[in-house]
Amino acid sequence: MVKRKKVVSASSNEDFLSRRCIWVNGPVIVGAGPSGLAVASGLKDRGVPFIILERADCIASLWRNRTYDSLKLHLPKKFCQLPNYPFPKNFPEYPSRDQFISYIESYAKHFKIKPQFNESxxxxxxxxxxxxxxxxxxxxxxxxxxxxxxxxxxxIVVATGENAEKVVPKFSGIHEFGSDIIHACDYKSGDKFGGQRVLVVGCGNSGMEVSLDLCRHNATPFMVIRSSVHILPREVLRKSTFELAALMMKWFPLWLVDRILVCMANMAFGNTEKYGLKRPLEGPLQLKNSDGKTPVLDLGTMEKIKSGEIKLVPGIKRFSRGRVELVNGEIVEIDSVVLATGYRSNVPSWLKENEFFSENGFPKSPFPNGWKGKAGLYAAGFTRKGLSGASDDAIKVAEDISKIWKEKTGRKK
Structure with missing residues (x-):
């Protein structure tokens, strides 16, 4: 699979052991998450050698180390499975975090994929x-x-994903707060927050689900609403809202599908603005395509908001000891803070290339054309369309590399 070149002479045995140069007779895949594994399985099936470099000590480290215990897939399992390997039939329609990790592990084992861990x-x-x-x-x-x-x-296949690094905004007085402040990636469950008043900063899927989990553990969440947001029911008439939208897109223009989705949401929740949740002017699908902003799929949070168990507050002005001052002048005493402020790509920090990827670490060409650059550069998992988009990318990447590799090596199989 790989060939080692002769190592240049070093001044000491330590240098000699710590430096090496390796020629790879195939692609280098950076990242052992779902996208990287999906590319690897396609290459493996076509007989193309490769290596996977992973900075963590396990596959799918984001899912294993930086997700909360109650997390479930937001979409039905058939939209989230990786190429050529369906979920087990006994898995529920929306697999849990642990079930998805089990699926990813079995995927790697099935295709005999062995990444090189702890290599950044x-x-x-x-x-x-x-x-x-x-x-x-x-x-x-x-x-x-x-x-x-x-x-x-x-x-090189860039498969480090859309959520490689957490985003931590700067707030005035944050160092004066004096109590627990964690990012959502470090939140596991509401066990230790029972009886506390917890400020949850962010109203995306993570913020909504963390707030709901806190409620279930007898905490009082104060959720910061910094911008408008689309909230959709996860299911309509026992059918996935996502699946219904995908079916409608085959027959109707995007603007009309967006209108129908908003009508469904209004029927399910009523007027959300009276609770402090303003909808964006753009429809949910249009906003997802233009800005990558995913609509929230409700799992029960709206019921808690309506009952007042989850309290909505405006943006933050500054923190002080054990309290936060909001932009409307209100002061709220709180015990802990969970920053559900999202993630970002880390590609610009290590990929020394500025034509294919933009400054935010995403391909400049939108889906479905953001999987291939120039000079042997590929990307998988940057579609903003979840696991289904990552799988689409992976199939194209594996097929293209396989074709070129066989032409160069003269191999037919």
């Missing part, structure tokens, strides 16, 4: 002189030694 890509640069990608990584080698490696390949 520091930089990836296309060398125009030799026409190859040069990727430098750092990995732990013992307690004090960090081993540096340079991988050289004709192809």
């Amino acid at each position: 890509v520091q930089s990836a640069l296309y060398d125009e002189t030799c026409g190859l990608w040069r990727m430098k990584t750092v990995s732990a080698c013992g307690e004090s030694i960090k081993r540096e490696t340079e991988y050289i390949s004709q192809w």
Whole structure:
């Protein structure tokens, strides 16, 4: 699969052991999440060698380490399965976090995919002189030694995903607060928050579901509404709202489907503005396509908002000891803060390329054309369309690399 080149002489045995250069006779996949594994399975099926570099110590580290216990897939399982490997039939329509992790593990085992863990890509640069990608990584080698490696390949697949790094906004006086402040990626359950007044900053799917979980553990959530948001029922007449929207898109224009979705939401929830939840002017699908802003699929949070168990508050002006001042001048005493402020791509921090990816770490060409760049650069999992979009990308990437690899090597199978 890989060939080691001769290592240049070093000044000490430690340097000799900590530096190496490896030629990869196939693509280097960066990231062992669902997108990276899906690309790998396609390459494996076509006999193309590859390696996967993963900075964490496990596959799907986002799902394993940075999700809350009560999380379930927002869409039916048939829209979330990876290529050539369906979910087990005994799994529910909306698999739990642990069930999805189990599915991902069995996926890797089924296709015999073995990533290289604890190896963080520091930089990836296309060398125009030799026409190859040069990727430098750092990995732990013992307690004090960090081993540096340079991988050289004709192809690189960026599969680090849309949510590689947490977003932590800066708030005035935040260091004066004096109590627990965590990001949603570190929130597991409301067990330790029982009886507390918790400020949840953010009203997307994470903010809504964390607030609901806090309610179930006898906490009082104050959810910060900083912008307008679309809230849709997860199901209508026992059918997935997403599935209904996908069916309607085959027959009706997007604007009309958006109107129908909003009508469904109004029938389910009534006028949400009277609770402080204003809808955006753009429809839910249009907003998703233009800004990547996902509508909230309600799992019971709206009922708690209507009953007053979840309290909605406007934006934050500043923090002080044990309290927060809101933009409307109101002061609220709180015990803890959960920042459900989202995630971002980390691609700009290590990929030394500025033509294919934009400054926000997403391909400049929107779906379905954001999977292939120039000079052997590919991307998977940046579609803003969830696991189904990641699978579509992975299939295209694997097919394209396989075709080129076979042409270059002269292999037919």
